[in-house]
Amino acid sequence: MPIKIPRELPAFQVLSNENIFIMNNERANTQDIRPLKIAILNLMPKKIVTENQLLRYLSNTPLQVEITLIQTKSYISHNTPSEHLDKFYSYFDEIKKEKFDGLIITGAPVEQMKFEDVTYWKELTEIMEWSKTNVFSTVHICWASQAGLYYHYNVPKYELDKKMFGVFAHWANDEKAELTRGLDDVFYAPHSRHTEVKREDVEKVSELEILSESKEAGVFIVATKDRRKIFITGHMEYDRNTLKDEYIRDKEKGSEVDIPKNYFKNDDVNEIPSYTWRATANIVFGNWLNYCVYQNTPYDLETL
Template sequence: MPIKIPIELPAFQVLSDENIFVMNNERANTQDIRPLKIAILNLMPKKIVTENQLLRYLSNTPLQVEVSLIQTKSYTSHNTPPEHLNKFYSYFDDIKQEKFDGLIITGAPVEQMAFEEVTYWKELTEIMEWSKTHVFSTFYICWGAQAGLYYHYNIPKYDLDKKMFGVFSHWVNDEKADLTRGLDDVFYAPHSRHTEVKHEDIEKVSNLEILSESEEAGVFIVATKDRRNVFVTGHMEYDRNTLMDEYIRDKEKGDEIALPKNYFKNDDINQKPLYTWRGPASIVFGNWLNYCVYQNTPFDLNTL
């Protein structure tokens, strides 16, 4: 089944050109199906890029998905046209009376700040608290994962000596875990962050399971035992060129930044980046939608 999004949303044409089945609202309304209601709190600067990335993976399942895009009121993005935000995004106040099968909270380029210093931290904590009663399963990404672990379990983040930047190998700790089912013994995923959470802090919380780790990148996928919260410390949603774009951006700003690891063939920036995480990303997003959301969420969301 397709993802249900407005035909005017840029992702509609992008995904259609990639031969991904998307359906506009008018056609979807003629089908006698209750789609999964997924909200996306998009904290990334280039929101249209992030929309395309996430919707690409949410589309890659047999489930019909209806997406609501959310922005913060306490901070307005300067990297996305205001007309796009006004047309396609809601504020939390607009949707807080609704209930959702799933919520995705993206990363944000603020990980070197203390959580409480982030402009929209108070608003984000309100949304995370609201999610306990209005969302069946929440998927936190990168800084969003660190923020969720800190808010819900008081797990701190730690500064890294240098940016964790590149594509790294990971393993699965429990082959029978639903969220990582189908992943190879070794799989790859991108990271782009200046901070980390530590294995020993997470192990102290009995309700959390570390499902995947990396020798170099550390803790990767963490989830509550009931899968109501999922925390992914990397960026499985990134497309082929995202790390290259970030590298060029940082170089132009004059930042000290090394080439992303395990990304360019022979570490040659003139070579096409190797896209080695598309399959694992499809599996993890698909498993979340199927096992953590669809198989367990109530048909009547009012009973959440």
């Protein structure tokens, strides 16, 4: 949480220049506290696994967060028990009149398809359009980042020669940007995808900023300047063994897939994978909840 000190105190400017978040008394006195309403549109096949991953990071904050899980009506998951979906998930029709502080749209294993050929594309575009007026800040992850950039800004995706698969080094382009504040000069994050967006296409959109990228993995975090839309091309939410599970799954299917880069010691799949992105995920999700949502979302969501 931010430290609250008077603006006139010399430390206010000193700490601000050091990229430490300071709240002055005037701002603090006008703040009301309530739970943040966060919706998750879960497009991943193993929904319970993804829930656990995301909720682990959303809960690692002093802020009180209220979660609404959403599933698509146009495509029903076959990898999650229907009892679980019936009990814990809502359809978009059931919540579309509500407003939310934040929305997370997960990745999905459909990236090699044309966007328009995805079964739930029409429903997804309806949700993304709805998010512009009913959500304060939306995070799009992996395939959803490509889908969101395509839908909102007509940024295309491109097929890769081979799967971007592993854990890669990244840097932040602006160390004072709210979303990447506190990250190391070099930090790590997993990627698992067959397609990419290109820097030159993103740079054509004046509303967008590239906040983080990687020499090997390319564009990583893109956001609108007001942080109302955020696009993350990798999978910071992944657990230690997620890439391992995906590698084994792909091998069992007979797919040609390389061992995930920078993941197993000596590329030995029998070794315990290195978990080198946990701090990165904690920082970025925490920054999103605090700086991009909590500090800016209206107390009365009906005023969105």
